[in-house]
Amino acid sequence: MTEPLLRTHELSRRAGDKLIVDHISLDVYAGDMMAILGKSGAGKSSFLRLINRLDEPTYGTVYLDGQDYRQLSPRELRRRVGMMMQAAYLFPGTVADNVRFGPRQQGIELTAPEIDELLESVGLKGFAGRDVTRLSGGEAQRVSLARSLANRPEVLLLDEPTSALDERAEREVEALLTRVIRDYKLTCMMITHDTAQAARIANRAILIDAGRLVENGTVEEVLHAESVLQ
Ligand SMILES: Nc1ncnc2c1ncn2[C@@H]1O[C@H](COP(=O)(O)OP(=O)(O)OP(=O)(O)O)[C@@H](O)[C@H]1O
Ligand SMILES: [Mg+2]
Numbered sequence: 001m002t003e004p005l006l007r008t009h010e011l012s013r014r015a016g017d018k019l020i021v022d023h024i025s026l027d028v029y030a031g032d033m034m035a036i037l038g039k040s041g042a043g044k045s046s047f048l049r050l051i052n053r054l055d056e057p058t059y060g061t062v063y064l065d066g067q068d069y070r071q072l073s074p075r076e077l078r079r080r081v082g083m084m085m086q087a088a089y090l091f092p093g094t095v096a097d098n099v100r101f102g103p104r105q106q107g108i109e110l111t112a113p114e115i116d117e118l119l120e121s122v123g124l125k126g127f128a129g130r131d132v133t134r135l136s137g138g139e140a141q142r143v144s145l146a147r148s149l150a151n152r153p154e155v156l157l158l159d160e161p162t163s164a165l166d167e168r169a170e171r172e173v174e175a176l177l178t179r180v181i182r183d184y185k186l187t188c189m190m191i192t193h194d195t196a197q198a199a200r201i202a203n204r205a206i207l208i209d210a211g212r213l214v215e216n217g218t219v220e221e222v223l224h225a226e227s228v229l230q
Contacts, residue, residue: 005155012058013050013059032188033204034188037192038208038226048159079153081157088137088140094129094130095146099147122142136169204219205222
């Protein structure tokens with residue numbers, strides 16, 4: 001039996017007197033594309049933010065490749081566990097500046113051809129010198145993805161990565177994600193409100209309700225449970 005690449009153990013976060021993430025234990029295996037479903041306010045983003053320690057758990061922990069993540073520095077953790085959110089938070093400057101940032105923090109200087117190659121892999125050939133303020137929403141999301149990939153992550157966390165895009169850009173970014181996940185052999189956890197999207201790209205799914213993990217199974221099983229819950 002192989003060990004999970006990522007394991008959350010009773011992961012919890014209390015805000016005031018409310019448990020917004022309530023003792024979630026979950027195993028994610030290498031190569032999984034795990035969809036995270038649930039109503040608005042269920043605690044999906046809060047759960048994901050705990051996984052790369054954008055927020056601190058108030059109880060429980062995460063094991064990355066068997067190691068308690070509290071033994072890793074936040075920088076090391078965020079290199080290994082990348083995050084892509086609904087809106088791309090890019091730093092002011094050029095596309096290349098953004099892609100260079102993560103590796104530079106570890107003392108690695110990407111060469112211009114390496115940056116070009118990363119950009120090409122996300123469909124942004126020739127964008128290295130572009131100012132980020134002059135990108136479309138879909139292009140900015142691609143830069144955000146390239147910036148994550150530059151760190152050579154093992155796990156990619158995606159919080160509704162396509163929901164702020166129009167339908168055409170959404171399909172393009174989704175197709176790109178599918179390809180990049182395969183090419184880079186990434187393990188992913190992706191929050192989506194779009195059940196059709198979950199069915200298209202995920203192999204596993206969970207359902208979160210009121211901070212708790214209430215379903216864990218195939219996408220079909222979880223979509224069925226979700227429809228019962230509504
Ligand atoms: N810092 C905080 N302090 C108090 N409550 C919070 C905090 N952050 C989030 N919450 C609450 O925790 C609950 C879960 O929020 P969260 O953003 O994780 O939900 P979500 O499932 O991602 O929802 P959506 O689908 O709308 O993005 C909500 O009730 C929210 O109001
Ligand atoms: Mg959310």
